[in-house]
Amino acid sequence: MIHLIYNLIFRLAKFSMKKGGSIAVECHDCGIRYALNRYEPAISFGGKTLRSEFPWHVALYRKYHTDESPDYICGGSILHPKVILTAAHCIYNETYSAIENATFSVIAGKYYVSWKRKDPGEQRFEVLKIKFPETYVGFTNRYAEDIALLELNAPINITSAIMPVCIDWNSKYLVEQLSTIGTIVGWGLTENNTVSDELLMANLEYIDFIKCRDRISEGFSFFITSDKFCAGVDNGTAVEHGDSGGGLTFPRNTTNNKEQYYLYGIVSVKDVSRNNIAAFTDIRKHLPWLNKTLLSITEPWLFEKSCPPFSPNSFSLEQCNLNGTSVDCNSGAKLGTKARLHCKSSYYTGSPFKLYTEAECSAGLKWLPLPESCLDCGKRYRFNRIQPLVKFKQRTVSEYPWHVALYDKGKRLDDLSAICGGTIIHPKAVITGQEDIYYRYLQRSNFAL
Template sequence: MRRLQLLLVLYLCAGKYAGSQLKIIPRISNGYAINSGMAPWHAGLYLKTKNPYKQICGGTVITKNVVVTAAHCIMTDPVDGMPPASQFAVAAGNVYREWNHTDDVDAQRSDVSEIKIPPRYQGFLANFQDDIALLILVNEFRYNEYVQAACINFSADFDEEQLEEGKFGKVVGWGLTNANSGNSRVLRAATFPCVNINKCIAQSPLSFKSSITGDKICAGYTNGTAVCRGDSGGGLVFPSEVNGIVRFFLRGIVSTAFATENMCNIYTWATFTHLLRHEHFVKAYVPDVEEFCAPPSDNAQITIQSRFSGPDRRPKNNKCPCTCPNTE
């Protein structure tokens, strides 16, 4: 049972087990639709072996040619090894889930040239510890109000400040919109409160506790607002004012959630790979990553800030979400 629940998390991201009992497929349940430019750091991961390309996970732009996502979006089964980078492509600045929707005039797309995953990542065999991957792109993105890098900051004090219990982070994705619904055609967002790690462990089902590994943080609700299949790999970002400008800092990557018989468990907290725990891994390939926080345009910043902090955008009850990839 424990192994099934862990695998359910994996299904949310990569979809290899679609059609079986393994459901690890998170998308934003009970979130709200957003327009182009409201989450310019977000990227979609696509599988090129499907025609048209199939969106399977989310990701976060951290430099012009690097996107960070979850390792389980790439390696659905570590026994099978790393698939070739040529099987994947990334799109940023798109609102629609489709790879080449005609209305996504601001989208930028690139094939993936290299994939970097921590050597100790073993998927469900190690409870999805080290669930992080770097995608090196063939073509660089051009920063504008629709495509920008999320800020990266590895200061432990700043990280602790942003991740205080009850502070809100933002997640976006094309995942399921309810427990057994289909994928969202348009990008959706939700704001999740941080959950104290001790509380998260104590109140999680016994079979799921071991998946709350030392490199995970918890966030979300238990009231129907959650991340679902298709949302895996997306970023959990937190706003902070820097020199009079509100910027969004990447703190977590959608990883796992306790699974049920439904395609998405919308009544549970989710775990996110804690980026701070992987500073050395990230800097091994992008040593100056903390310098690549793109300055947002005035129009984009005002829009992002107002949609993030709007009082009507948060669920009424302090409960939880989960995350995963699209597999349909």
């Protein structure tokens, strides 16, 4: 018999859900156990817990009506100041194959599970969006891909008592090479079959996929999908109803002798015929999905259709606005965004009456009209160095790239006589002295540059 850690029968009866991240963008400490005060909580075979000892663990609550107090349903782990990692079955409606039609809330820094009992320093949030793999369908697919991310309505204030858990994004540390004993915390049932009001912990032995299948019942082995591993011990310590969604973490000593906890599994399903074995979603099998989904929450512009950022070195982006609101488009821009650009120092538009240029992010994800080129001006260029030969120094080729020679055209095409110099001020305009050409030559066609 299969028993979801979260009470499946109750969930099926009440759920009616609707479908609503190597990487923290900000750098925070992670996975450091911390105790603010020492308490004597209940013991569930595994051992005592201390207030704030597991600062990454959060409580997930659900309510259907505004006049109800939310009910605790699952645990979760802080992955990012705005993102919680939990199990998909915590928020999924098996009957309607959709997200539960309810309001979800998260409390970080929680020790006593009661919604009405506030803990010192706790932080409360509403769940804004829920994301889980499209292929997750609960029991129908043996609870494969039982993983979900919850986007909060505001960022968590990270402290030494509330912080993210560590994730081995680059798969540098194999769980088999870490301690074989992992730690799980939660507000699940105790050995007396009563719901604990205080946060409990248990130490469980990691059991890989192949060994797990040899140690569990034939019926339960059906639910050990390729994205799971098992954990448990023989002394009766086990995860129970209420522990779903919590993270199984393993310690690793850092170079500065600091112990940090890395999350490798999420409490998923349990074999009730042998109550010491549970299956955990192996996040190593979901790192690509986690990475992409986390980024879609923390850096959504990466996934939106947008015009590329301006790259020419001659431009400076002065401002961007979308529907009258100032926006940042240094990394790209949404359709309809209007940008004002001006030429950088030592460049100019070629017109004294046009100090800037404008463009709009249009269909086809292109900036239109295409920004005019900013012209380089007044920079000496040296192709090679030549020693001066006479009183006037001989200049190198192209050293003064704005200077031109003005010629008088004779009757033949090759009959040209230099008459004076000039200066380029625009791709189609040269400035020169008036007197030499005005009185001697009246027709524009007589000249060549």
